[in-house]
Amino acid sequence: MTGSRILKSGIAALAFAACATAALAAGDDVVTLESDSAFGDVAQAAEDAIVNRGYAIDYHGFIGDMLKRTAADVGATKQLYNDAEFFTFCSAVVSRKVMEEDAADIAYCPYVVFVYEAAETPGKVTVGFRSLPAGGARDTVNTMLSEIIEEAAGGF
Structure with a gap:
């Protein structure tokens, strides 16, 4: 990735963060929102926000369960999440324009929306996505993903 693309990616993430009052986490390309709602409600709202736009979820991953199940196998002692899930999906129309x-x-395809409740902050549920570098049709994807997490964080 060129320096220009990295800079554009950072600017896009900051713009989405400002517009959606999102917090940046994990890297400058990750956009998140927090909710005080129950984890199950936010996860269901994320799923609904994707499906109600006409997108089929390709995979619903239960990463929190996997990490709990494999903790002893890898010698882990720290609980990372009370719960954590992700949804992958794609849009034939939008993805084609981007590609x-x-x-x-x-x-960047499939797109991923994640939801988690960190063990260190019970009662705070985070929903987010990794943004695409700014420019052209990729902006459409970032807008779509931003709308999905906004709906999931408070749309029920």
């Missing part, structure tokens, strides 16, 4: 502009943008 027609740059075939290398296949790297």
Whole structure:
């Protein structure tokens, strides 16, 4: 990734963070929102926000369960999450437009929306996504993902 693309990615993440009052986490390309609602409600709202836009969820991952199940196997002693899930999906229409502009943008598909409640902050549920670098049709994806997490964080 060129310095210009990294800079554009950072600017896009900051712009989405400002517009959605999102907190940046994990890296400058991750956009998150927090909710005081129950984890199950936020996860269901995220799923509904995806499906209600006409997108099929390709995979619903239960990463929190996997980490709990494998903790002893890897010698882990720290609980990371009370719960954590993610949803992968794609849009044939939007993805095609993105990839027609740059075939290398296949790297961003499928799109992922994640939801977690960290063990260190019970009662605070985080929902988010990794934003695509700013520009062209990728902006459409970032807007779509931003709307989905906004709905999930408070839309029920």
